Amino acid sequence: MSPVVTAAVMVIGNEILSGRTQDANVAYLGRRLNDCGVRLLEVRVLPDLESAIVPALREMKARYDYVFTTGGIGPTHDDITVDCVAKAFERPVVEHPEARRLLEDYYGERINPARLRMARAPEGASLVENPVSRAPGLRIENVYVLAGVPKIMQAQFEAAAPELSGGTPLQSFTLPVALAESVVAPGLEALQGRYPDVEMGSYPYQRDGRYGTALVLRSADPGRLEAAAGELRDLVAELGGVVEQEVA
């Protein structure tokens, strides 16, 4: 693995593309992956369509250290993620005996063929625990197959997180200032030139009818981050900018 450990997320579901459902998984995964020292570098949202999912997954699993899929692993005919992942790995789909046992234990007499669909897995997959509703996530090589429902996706991710081999997490420093973005721009660009290893972004916001800018620095090196943050504070003071409270 490269010194920077990378990941991509594939969000599978017509309901996200149609705007019916607001995705909530990307922001969660972005934050938590960084905590684990893994940088989320790409997200693709794709429809429930094998011809879209399979080639994209092949490309992404070759390009990134980890790929996480969300959605499409429920009991209905439009849940095709397992079949697509199997196809991308050129493996058959089999019934995973341990997954079947988990589902039978959980549903008891309410088990039915649709629910047993959730025991299907690409051959050789290992299970990712789901403490919320039992139907497990899956891991096949560097691909994690997770649910779409945020509460379940989060539980599955947390079950998988300890086994991720991450690098150094990026640390961030945020300075919200009562200055227009364009006023900070030249100084920020000069600062970026002196700190090519510190990622610098500026994000305009509006509060009580006034404009402000959140200046964000990110680096895996705490010393460099602190040094850049010090220079950023000096720059803002020089420009007469007032530092504001950060809003979550």
Place this chain on the structure above:
Amino acid sequence: MSPVVTAAVMVIGNEILSGRTQDANVAYLGRRLNDCGVRLLEVRVLPDLESAIVPALREMKARYDYVFTTGGIGPTHDDITVDCVAKAFERPVVEHPEARRLLEDYYGERINPARLRMARAPEGASLVENPVSRAPGLRIENVYVLAGVPKIMQAQFEAAAPELSGGTPLQSFTLPVALAESVVAPGLEALQGRYPDVEMGSYPYQRDGRYGTALVLRSADPGRLEAAAGELRDLVAELGGVVEQEVA
């Protein structure tokens, strides 16, 4: 153009991938594009990195009828979308005289070099009006370059919407029922078999501690949608399912 008019969205910004900012533009664009008869078939979220943006944009503009980018068109050094779009089209970046005039009119004496960065455009681009804060969006062939701030992105999209050549919008029918997904699954799959031209999805939800399933049908043909909806109601009645209120 094919009878189904297609689109993709490229969300540009480290802040979405780091989880700092929750994207709100994809859901809006998905809904509004469908209103315009354009189907959103892919979204990619990419970092502020030329090496990521340029090849992806080349691929997407060739594959889809329209591509919309959001983000990265502000006044700071991390706003690189215009340069990347120009590179993807192999055109130089020039100052757009009309964009400059708009910015000078709007900012008056507060104009500065950083703000004038927002007048830069790939050669031959046309402007997309921004009634909120003037800095325009851009159109280059089938690519629309829009802001990342939702209020501005939405205003720019609405300015561009009348010129989109769409097909027939998909209409949808939603039936929220107090049934587990797995109970509806076999009947829904059979129904899908009889209506291959109607997209059918099922989305579990929790309300007051009970589970329910939103059954969603989508089709460009109102007659087929109505016929499938009738059969779906019969199926739910047969299963003893109670139809619930739809929650927005």
